[in-house]
């Protein structure tokens with residue numbers, strides 16, 4: 001006799017995630033290596049597909065290597081739920097994979113309880129979310145944002161072309177754009193993901209319901225001065241590119257204080273000094289600045305003030321400044337009605353949750369441009385992700401997964 005589907009089966013979920021994480025595990029670092037379109041990524045997908053087939057789902061993959069398992073009617077629109085299976089190099093056990101596993105566990109729970117969805121549910125394991133080739137290839141292919149030109153030009157950090165990486169694995173790059181879904185074919189998209197930040201842990205809450213995702217502006221700056229002998233050049237006669245860079249970095253705190261919000265972030269994460277020699281004054285500094293906020297207006301203000309500061313500092317140091325905007329991703333609001341609905345479900349089922357923004361990008365934000373999308377966060381220990389130390393407590397995961405279950409039952413109109 002089927003039982004009411006109030007809760008997922010945590011042990012079965014643990015086993016599923018453990019199965020996924022047999023692929024790409026590095027015993028030396030304790031990290032996971034499943035970069036998009038690597039052998040371990042493909043092997044993992046094949047294993048996940050076999051699991052869904054065993055569950056009796058209709059399983060297929062599209063031209064972008066997104067993997068689907070459909071539960072319910074074979075025709076008509078679906079509610080889609082899942083996340084990505086790929087990892088960064090030496091990544092953690094939960095980022096992405098947990099969301100794909102939770103979606104499948106929810107479907108397993110529903111099947112076991114004899115719940116039949118009125119609108120079909122599709123479990124998705126998206127491909128290449130971590131941006132090995134830039135962007136979020138899998139979800140962007142579903143929403144029709146991937147062009148043949150982009151596919152031709154996409155290259156990873158080692159200079160490997162996306163087209164070569166795909167062909168090496170028997171995949172056909174020309175088929176990626178075929179992954180696009182007809183408009184209206186996905187009624188809603190739901191994703192569970194680790195927070196990758198410290199807020200939920202700090203507030204001792206198991207669940208976050210994401211309302212908005214920060215935008216990202218990627219600037220590249222070049223400060224050019226004069227490389228010279230570090231012993232013979234008096235301090236006041238230098239044009240030291242590093243000194244300029246350091247001063248630019250030093251303005252960030254006050255800049256955010258005066259013109260930002262509590263969601264503002266500015267990071268100088270990549271620096272190249274030349275000649276980069278202990279006995280030579282740096283003649284050139286090339287560096288990145290990543291600006292984020294959940295408000296576009298704030299991002300625009302931060303960018304202009306940041307560049308004003310850099311210009312003034314360059315002139316004080318006798319440096320030439322060149323700037324380029326590499327990319328601009330606008331902030332995005334996830335579906336408000338869906339967030340409201342999930343909050344109500346969380347309350348009804350005694351699952352403590354708070355609304356929150358996301359500082360990191362996820363498939364849900366791509367999908368929001370196509371259909372109403374929702375994102376559930378579970379806490380990350382010490383806020384750490386993209387590292388072997390990444391960890392989320394199973395007690396929290398269980399609560400987040402149970403909210404996903406209730407959301408899927410609700411949205412799919414499932415009945416016995």
Ligand SMILES: [Zn+2]
Pocket residue numbers: 084095096129193
């Ligand atoms: Zn992720």
